[in-house]
Amino acid sequence: xxxxxxxxxxxxxxxxxxxxxxxxxxxxxxxxxxxxxxxxxxxxxxxxxxxxxxxxxxxxxxxxxxxxxxxxxxxxxxxxxxxxxxxxxxxxxxxxxxxxxxxxxxxxxxxxxxxxxxxxxxxxxxxxxxxxxxxxxxxxxxxx
Numbered sequence: 001x002x003x004x005x006x007x008x009x010x011x012x013x014x015x016x017x018x019x020x021x022x023x024x025x026x027x028x029x030x031x032x033x034x035x036x037x038x039x040x041x042x043x044x045x046x047x048x049x050x051x052x053x054x055x056x057x058x059x060x061x062x063x064x065x066x067x068x069x070x071x072x073x074x075x076x077x078x079x080x081x082x083x084x085x086x087x088x089x090x091x092x093x094x095x096x097x098x099x100x101x102x103x104x105x106x107x108x109x110x111x112x113x114x115x116x117x118x119x120x121x122x123x124x125x126x127x128x129x130x131x132x133x134x135x136x137x138x139x140x141x142x143x144x
Contacts, residue, residue, distance in 0.1 A: 004144040005033045007079070007125055009132040016076050016140040017067030023142050029131060031124045036106070036113060038141050039063050039075075042083060044105055045122065048098045049086035066140060079129065079139040087126040088133055095123050 006023055008030035010016035024030045042063050043054045057080075068075035090098070099118035106113045125139070132139045 003035055003037070004142075005036065005038045006142045007031045007033075007038075007128055008140055008142065009128060009135065009137050010140050011137045013066040013078065016078070016138075019140070019142045020067040020074055020076050023144065024140075029128065031128050033121055033124075036111070036121075038143055039077060041102070041121075042077075042079060042141070044102055045098060045125075046080060046083040046086065048101050049090060049094070050082055063141070074142065074144045076140055076142050079125075079141065084129045084133070084139060087122075087129045090126060092123070095119070095126055098122055 004023070006019075008016070008019065008024035008028040010019075010024075010028055019025070019028065043057045046052070046057060046062070047054055062080050063077040064080070066076045066078050087095075096119055099122040100115050102122065103113045103115045103118040106118075129139050
C-alpha cells in the first residue's frame with residue numbers, strides 16, 4: 001500500500017476542497033503520514049474513543065467526503081465533530097491506549113503499524129484538532 005495521508009486545518013468544506021488536486025501544501029496547517037487507510041482509521045479511532053460501531057458510523061455517512069471521488073483518486077474528507085471532540089479531550093494516556101488498540105486491530109487484519117507510529121499519528125492528530133478548535137476551524141484529510 002502506498003498512500004499519502006495529510007490531515008489539515010481548514011475553515012470549511014469549500015476551503016478544504018481546494019486541496020483536492022495537490023494537497024494542502026503550505027496554505028493549511030497540516031500533518032503528513034502514509035501507508036494506511038485513513039478513512040477506515042478515523043472510523044476505528046472514533047469507535048475506540050467515543051464508542052459505537054463502525055457500521056453505525058458508515059450508515060451515518062462517516063467519514064463525510066468534502067471533495068473528490070472515492071474511486072482510487074484523491075479525496076478530501078472531514079474529521080467528524082464527535083471524533084474531533086474525543087481526540088481533543090482525551091488525556092495522553094487515553095491516546096496511547098487508543099493507538100495501541102488501533103495497531104492491534106490493524107495487525108488482526110494483516111497490516112503492520114508499529115505502536116510508536118500509531119501513537120505519533122493519533123497524538124499528532126489530537127494536537128492538530130486542538131489547534132483547529134482554537135481557531136474555530138475543522139480538520140480534514142487529504143488522501144492521494
